[in-house]
Amino acid sequence: MNAEPEPPAILDVRNVEIVYNSVILVLSGVSLRVDQGEIVTILGANGAGKTTLLRAITGLLEVHRGEMTKGSIIFDQEPADHADPAKLVRAGVSQVMEGRRIFAELTVEENLRAGAYTVRDHSAVAAAHDRVMDLFPVLRPRQRDTAGYLSGGEQQMLAIGRALMASPKLLLLDEPSLGLAPKLVEQISEIITTVNEQGTSVLLVEQNARMALSVSDRAYVLENGRIVKEGTAGDLLEDDDIREFYLGVGEAGRKSFRDVKSYRRKKRWSA
Amino acid sequence: MTTFWQATFDGVALGSLYALIVLGFVVIYRATGIINFAQGGALLLGAYITYNVSTSWGWNYHVGIVLSVLVCAGFNVLLQRAMLQRVFREVVGISAGLLGWATLFYNGTTHLVGLSGGVAIGLLGWFATARIEARYGDKGPSELPLFGAIMVTIGVLFIVKQVVASIWGFAELSVDDPWELSTSRVGGLVLQHSKLAAIAMAVLALGVFFLVDRYSRIGVAMRATHFDHEAAIAQGISTKIVFATAFAVAGGAAALAGTAATAGPELITPNLDFVVFLAFPAMILGGLDSPAGAVAGGLLVGWIQNLVKTYVATTPEWFPIEDLDWLGAGFERVAIFVVMIIVLMVRPYGLLGTEEVRRV
Numbered sequence: 316m317n318a319e320p321e322p323p324a325i326l327d328v329r330n331v332e333i334v335y336n337s338v339i340l341v342l343s344g345v346s347l348r349v350d351q352g353e354i355v356t357i358l359g360a361n362g363a364g365k366t367t368l369l370r371a372i373t374g375l376l377e378v379h380r381g382e383m384t385k386g387s388i389i390f391d392q393e394p395a396d397h398a399d400p401a402k403l404v405r406a407g408v409s410q411v412m413e414g415r416r417i418f419a420e421l422t423v424e425e426n427l428r429a430g431a432y433t434v435r436d437h438s439a440v441a442a443a444h445d446r447v448m449d450l451f452p453v454l455r456p457r458q459r460d461t462a463g464y465l466s467g468g469e470q471q472m473l474a475i476g477r478a479l480m481a482s483p484k485l486l487l488l489d490e491p492s493l494g495l496a497p498k499l500v501e502q503i504s505e506i507i508t509t510v511n512e513q514g515t516s517v518l519l520v521e522q523n524a525r526m527a528l529s530v531s532d533r534a535y536v537l538e539n540g541r542i543v544k545e546g547t548a549g550d551l552l553e554d555d556d557i558r559e560f561y562l563g564v565g566e567a568g569r570k571s572f573r574d575v576k577s578y579r580r581k582k583r584w585s586a
Numbered sequence: 587m588t589t590f591w592q593a594t595f596d597g598v599a600l601g602s603l604y605a606l607i608v609l610g611f612v613v614i615y616r617a618t619g620i621i622n623f624a625q626g627g628a629l630l631l632g633a634y635i636t637y638n639v640s641t642s643w644g645w646n647y648h649v650g651i652v653l654s655v656l657v658c659a660g661f662n663v664l665l666q667r668a669m670l671q672r673v674f675r676e677v678v679g680i681s682a683g684l685l686g687w688a689t690l691f692y693n694g695t696t697h698l699v700g701l702s703g704g705v706a707i708g709l710l711g712w713f714a715t716a717r718i719e720a721r722y723g724d725k726g727p728s729e730l731p732l733f734g735a736i737m738v739t740i741g742v743l744f745i746v747k748q749v750v751a752s753i754w755g756f757a758e759l760s761v762d763d764p765w766e767l768s769t770s771r772v773g774g775l776v777l778q779h780s781k782l783a784a785i786a787m788a789v790l791a792l793g794v795f796f797l798v799d800r801y802s803r804i805g806v807a808m809r810a811t812h813f814d815h816e817a818a819i820a821q822g823i824s825t826k827i828v829f830a831t832a833f834a835v836a837g838g839a840a841a842l843a844g845t846a847a848t849a850g851p852e853l854i855t856p857n858l859d860f861v862v863f864l865a866f867p868a869m870i871l872g873g874l875d876s877p878a879g880a881v882a883g884g885l886l887v888g889w890i891q892n893l894v895k896t897y898v899a900t901t902p903e904w905f906p907i908e909d910l911d912w913l914g915a916g917f918e919r920v921a922i923f924v925v926m927i928i929v930l931m932v933r934p935y936g937l938l939g940t941e942e943v944r945r946v
Contacts, residue, residue, distance in 0.1 A: 401819075425809070
């Protein structure tokens, strides 16, 4: 839309194919890019392959017996496929995993220190810690508490804070709004914007399309392991299919069973 | 009352030994989920290296302790890297090779024959497994399952025991330690200096471990890995380093325990590894994944063992049954398991084991 020269991509995923257990094809021919300073969303239903895509980017496929059989992933001008997860974290990719996955039995403080594992420099850790505390003031009085006893919203904030401890260049968020009250979802989206303004590119995976599209610059729609739509957030918000399937604003009136069937037919863009 | 305090002192000395052994079990279990029975091997090796350095070579005893800790830490890391993190065929190959080598070596062949025979047997095992896998396996080389890893550690224990026996022999040896048979008398109590030293050594080692575990970067990483393996990897924590550290710590602790167990009037034999199986209930009692539980369980088990031993031998006056000889010799070892079962009925995750933290 604008004529400025494109800033270099922080993340470039090209034509990726991923197979689990040598037989189950989860992603095929998926390409996407996140430019420096962008917030990019991946929308998609359950089982579309969103989490798998994130695993491929962060090197966690191996844990799940997954393998990238085709394509390439380039992070910050360096090839990042088949890379060691620790190396990727050091290079600047941090992930907030689906379902928060905080270390419930450790304290808040220890969770944050685990997030800073790759940072050797003490002053850098202290600076990251201050930044997280400024972003999430609710965590400040609770630093010595066992993380598992935080509320759901606080746990999500801790998970994001933990990922930020490594001062990433690219933050991957896997369904940060999952299971949170609308007010908290709003708070999370504000935090995502703030983090982005502080210079971190964001790749957001969401089912809450309204929230995701409201904060992001561009979005991809993933269906059955393929990218079926991409565009700026504004364009996608106007898109009829997106409006119907992800935002729930269709033609007025109650739907009959026939419409539901047509929904299922229509939904397979890629078929 | 003197009898009670004497039994308590001896119990604490034995208990601190158990605490060190159990700490090794717990640290490895916590990081990898493996119960490493080869701890007994590290303990044997540690005891014999201290013996070798201090007595055979006549060096300073403390140098012997340091060397044995280092060698056992290295031994454990090697065990983990070379055996437990491999695919199936490699494990079978290495195990067959070691077993072949140990058997040949034990039967008095020369080093050349022993080693080349071991290598040949190992390669045979490797190829045989690879063939079987290629023919009957569903895909590629399969990884060693957790249970398989535990079985491997038992095998390694036997191999180490054989190797130790063939190097140092089966005879009971006396270690040339600085305490010998010296004792102090406090009130009516006889305090053996070697036992005091064992307690001091355990306190020091455990203290260092707890500080590291609680506050250091690697300590947090070890605990994080235990609670959520994948999330830990996602933080950039290297599981390789975490596993190696856990095994090294356990090896060092086992070496200290082995050294402490053979100090003073105690003698050293290749059957010393038996103490590991006595320490095992202490691990279950304390909680499989809790280092603090290791200490509590170890001390409790040592204490109970000594109390029972003392009072079964000489029944106290207030006790209704005069003669307890019918319990048989070594009843104190049974008593440990009785206590363990009672504790597990009340707290199934052990005294200090982690009860899953969940917000209700």
